[in-house]
Amino acid sequence: MTMSDRRARKPAYTIDLILLTAVGGQLAVLLARSPEGREKWMLPWDASRAGETMESTASRIAKTLGIAEPSWIEQAGAFGDGKRHPSDSDVSIAYAGLVAMGTPSPVGGVYAWFPLADTPPLPPRQRLALDGAIEIVRGRMDQSPVAFKLLPQMFTLTELQQMYELLLGKRLHKASFRRALQSAWLVEPTDEWRSEGRGRPAQLYRYSPRKRRPAQRGIRLDLLN
Amino acid sequence: MTMSDRRARKPAYTIDLILLTAVGGQLAVLLARSPEGREKWMLPWDASRAGETMESTASRIAKTLGIAEPSWIEQAGAFGDGKRHPSDSDVSIAYAGLVAMGTPSPVGGVYAWFPLADTPPLPPRQRLALDGAIEIVRGRMDQSPVAFKLLPQMFTLTELQQMYELLLGKRLHKASFRRALQSAWLVEPTDEWRSEGRGRPAQLYRYSPRKRRPAQRGIRLDLLN
DNA sequence: TGACATTAGTCACCAGAAGTGACTAATTCG
DNA sequence: CGAATTAGTCACTTCTGGTGACTAATGTCA
Numbered sequence: 001m002t003m004s005d006r007r008a009r010k011p012a013y014t015i016d017l018i019l020l021t022a023v024g025g026q027l028a029v030l031l032a033r034s035p036e037g038r039e040k041w042m043l044p045w046d047a048s049r050a051g052e053t054m055e056s057t058a059s060r061i062a063k064t065l066g067i068a069e070p071s072w073i074e075q076a077g078a079f080g081d082g083k084r085h086p087s088d089s090d091v092s093i094a095y096a097g098l099v100a101m102g103t104p105s106p107v108g109g110v111y112a113w114f115p116l117a118d119t120p121p122l123p124p125r126q127r128l129a130l131d132g133a134i135e136i137v138r139g140r141m142d143q144s145p146v147a148f149k150l151l152p153q154m155f156t157l158t159e160l161q162q163m164y165e166l167l168l169g170k171r172l173h174k175a176s177f178r179r180a181l182q183s184a185w186l187v188e189p190t191d192e193w194r195s196e197g198r199g200r201p202a203q204l205y206r207y208s209p210r211k212r213r214p215a216q217r218g219i220r221l222d223l224l225n
Numbered sequence: 226m227t228m229s230d231r232r233a234r235k236p237a238y239t240i241d242l243i244l245l246t247a248v249g250g251q252l253a254v255l256l257a258r259s260p261e262g263r264e265k266w267m268l269p270w271d272a273s274r275a276g277e278t279m280e281s282t283a284s285r286i287a288k289t290l291g292i293a294e295p296s297w298i299e300q301a302g303a304f305g306d307g308k309r310h311p312s313d314s315d316v317s318i319a320y321a322g323l324v325a326m327g328t329p330s331p332v333g334g335v336y337a338w339f340p341l342a343d344t345p346p347l348p349p350r351q352r353l354a355l356d357g358a359i360e361i362v363r364g365r366m367d368q369s370p371v372a373f374k375l376l377p378q379m380f381t382l383t384e385l386q387q388m389y390e391l392l393l394g395k396r397l398h399k400a401s402f403r404r405a406l407q408s409a410w411l412v413e414p415t416d417e418w419r420s421e422g423r424g425r426p427a428q429l430y431r432y433s434p435r436k437r438r439p440a441q442r443g444i445r446l447d448l449l450n
Numbered sequence: 451t452g453a454c455a456t457t458a459g460t461c462a463c464c465a466g467a468a469g470t471g472a473c474t475a476a477t478t479c480g
Numbered sequence: 481c482g483a484a485t486t487a488g489t490c491a492c493t494t495c496t497g498g499t500g501a502c503t504a505a506t507g508t509c510a
Contacts, residue, residue: 012315013316048315053307054305075303080278082278089237090238090273091303143449157488174488176468180445180467181446183447184447186446197485197486198477199478199485199487200486202488219389219401221409224367224368224369383457399458399460400459400460400500401496420505422507423507424457425456425457425459425504425505427458444468
C-alpha cells in the first residue's frame with residue numbers, strides 16, 4: 001500500500017516519517033503534496049508491509065522520496081487519540097530521520113523542504129507528530145550525535161558550531177565550544193582545508209568518536225526548573 | 226474489552242502499562258498473572274475503548290489494578306515488529322507510570338511487584354516495552370521530577386538522595402547533592418521532623434519547584450562519548 | 451548518667467569546567 | 481601593501497561539583 005492508494009482499506013496503523021535537514025541556517029522538514037488539494041501538504045506516510053519492522057518501513061518511505069538512507073532514524077512516538085490523519089488508521093507511529101545538509105533532494109513539485117518556522121497547515125495528527133519529533137531530536141542532542149548527522153562527512157568546526165547553535169537555539173562562544181569538543185574526543189582533523197572566499201581557510205574534520213571513560217559527571221537538578 | 230476476554234477480536238492496537246515503584250531500595254514493576262499459566266506473568270494491558278485517548282486508557286488500566294492515579298505517566302514508545310504479545314494486536318503502545326512508594330498495593334495473587342533485577346520471563350514484545358520504559362524513566366530524570374514522583378508528598382532529603390542514587394545507579398555525595406538541590410529551588414522545608422530510630426531526626430521537605438531562569442548552562446558534548 | 455554509635459546537616463577547600471575577551475594566523479579584496 | 485574577514489588559540493576569571501571534616505541531635509547501652 002502506498003500513499004496513492006490509501007483508500008484501499010483501513011490499515012491497523014501507519015508510519016509517519018519526519019525527515020529533517022538544515023537549509024539556510026534553519027531546520028527544515030520534508031513534506032509531500034497531498035493528492036487532496038493543490039496546496040495541501042502532509043508528512044510522507046505509509047502502512048507497514050508484511051514482514052517489515054516499523055523502522056524498515058520508515059526507511060523504505062525515505063527511499064521512495066528519493067532520499068538515500070537517512071543518516072539517523074529514531075521512533076518519535078505513537079499518535080492517535082482521534083486526531084485526523086490522511087490514512088484512516090487509528091494510530092500512527094512517527095519516525096524522525098535526519099538527512100545531511102547538501103544531500104541531493106527530490107526535485108519535482110511533489111516533495112519540498114519547509115523551514116520549521118514556515119510550515120503549512122498539516123493534518124492534526126501529523127502536526128503533533130512533527131512537534132514531537134522535533135522535541136525528540138533536540139532532546140537527543142546530548143545522547144546522540146545528532147548535530148553530526150545533519151552535516152556532511154567532512155565539515156569545519158565553525159559549521160559544527162553553527163549546527164549546535166541551530167539545534168540549541170542560542171549562540172555559543174567559539175573557544176568554549178572547541179574546548180568542550182576537544183575534551184570529548186568526538187572529531188579528528190583531516191589534512192584537507194577549505195577556503196570559503198575571504199578569510200583564513202578552515203581545516204576539515206570528520207566525526208570519529210573515541211571510547212572514553214563513562215563521563216562521570218555531576219547531578220543536574222537545575223534542568224528541572 | 227478487558228484482558229480476560231482478549232480473544233474476542235483482534236484489536237488494532239493495545240496499550241501496555243509499565244507501572245514502576247521503589248520497594249526495598251530497588252525499582253519494581255507491577256505484573257499480572259497470565260490466565261495462560263500459573264506461573265506466567267505479563268504487563269497489564271488492554272485495548273482502547275471508543276473515545277478514549279491512549280493516555281486515558283493507560284490511566285484506566287491503572288485504576289483496574291487497584292492503583293490510584295499514577296503520580297506520573299508518559300508514553301514509552303510503540304512496539305510491534307512481529308514480536309509476540311498476549312493480545313493479537315500488531316502493535317502496542319507502552320506507557321510508563323510511576324507510583325509513589327508506600328502506596329497501598331493490590332493484594333491478591335493476581336498482581337505483584339517484581340524487582341527489576343528479578344523479573345520473570347515476559348512475552349517478547351512486552352520485554353522490549355519494559356526495557357524501553359525503564360530507559361525512558363531514567364532518561365527523563367533531568368527533564369522531569371521523576372524521583373519526586375516515586376516518593377510520598379513529604380520526604381527527607383536522605384530519602385530523596387537515595388531515590389536519585391537508585392535511578393542513577395551510583396552513589397552521590399551528601400554535600401554535593403544538597404548543594405545542587407539548593408540552587409535548583411525544587412524543594413521547600415516543612416516544619417515537621419521525622420525520627421527514624423537512632424540518630425538525629427530529619428526535617429521533612431515537599432516538592433515545590435519555583436520558576437527560575439532557564440538554566441543557561443554549557444554544552445555537554447562529553448555525554449556523547 | 452555519661453560515653454558511644456548513628457544519622458542529619460553544614461562548611462571550607464580544592465580541582466576541573468565553562469565564560470569571556472583578546473590575541474595571532476592566513477587568506478581575499480581593493 | 482593595508483584593511484577586512486574568517487580561523488584558531490590563549491590566558492584569565494568565574495562557577496560548579498568532589499571531597500573530607502566538622503557540628504548537631506537523637507538513641508543505645510554499659
